[in-house]
C-alpha cells in the first residue's frame with residue numbers, strides 16, 4: 001500500500017488541499033471523493049452515522065477511523081475512544097486533530113475489548129470479500145465486552161447493475177454482486193488495487209447467524225444504505 005489515502009488526508013490537514021482523491025471500481029467509472037467530506041463534522045454526517053454515534057456507549061473502538069471525525073465527536077461527548085487504521089497518514093492526522101488514543105493497526109491484530117465497535121462509511125468494505133466476512137465478524141465478536149455491540153453500515157449496490165430499461169445485467173454465475181475491485185488515485189499517482197465489499201442487509205444477517213451474532217436493522221438510508229447493530233446471540237441455558 002502506498003498510503004495515498006493517508007497522504008491526501010495529511011495534505012488537507014496541513015493546508016495543502018489542491019485536489020480530491022479520484023476513485024473508480026470494477027463496475028463504475030471515475031468519481032471524486034472530496035477531501036473535506038473525510039473531515040466532516042456531526043451535522044454534515046449522513047443520518048446513519050449520526051444514529052451510530054448516538055447509540056455508541058462505553059469504551060468505543062473506531063475501526064478504520066480515517067481522519068478521526070467520528071472519534072473526535074465521541075471524545076468531545078466524554079466517551080473513551082480508541083481509533084485504529086492501517087493508514088499511517090490517517091493516524092497521523094487523527095492525532096493532529098486531537099484523537100487521544102489513535103494507533104496504526106489492522107483490526108485483525110486488535111486484542112482489547114470494547115462496549116461499542118464502530119465501522120462506518122461502508123464498514124463492510126474492510127472485510128474485502130464475501131469469503132472473509134465470517135473471519136472478520138468472529139474476530140469483532142471476540143472483541144466485545146459483555147453487553148457490547150457492533151455498529152456497521154453498508155449498502156445493497158444491486159442498483160449499480162440496473163440498465164435503462166430497469167433490467168439487471170449482473171452475471172448471476174459470477175461472484176457476489178457487492179464484491180468490487182476498488183481503484184484510487186491522488187495527484188496523478190495510482191494506489192495498488194484494493195478489494196472492497198458492499199453487503200446487503202440479508203447477506204450480512206445470514207453471515208451473522210452462522211457465527212452467533214444477532215443482526216438488527218437500525219435504520220435505512222436514502223439510497224439502499226443501512227445501519228446494522230450486531231450483538232452476540234443469547235446463550236441458551238440448558
Ligand SMILES: C[S@@+](CC[C@H](N)C(=O)[O-])C[C@H]1O[C@@H](n2cnc3c(N)ncnc32)[C@H](O)[C@@H]1O
Nearest residue numbers: 038064065066085086087105106107120121126
Ligand atoms: C472509507 S474509509 C472510512 C474512514 C472513516 N471511517 C470515515 O468515515 O471518514 C475506510 C478506512 O478503513 C481503513 N482500513 C481498511 N482496512 C482496514 C483494516 N483491516 N483495519 C483497520 N483499518 C482499515 C482505511 O485505511 C480507511 O482509512
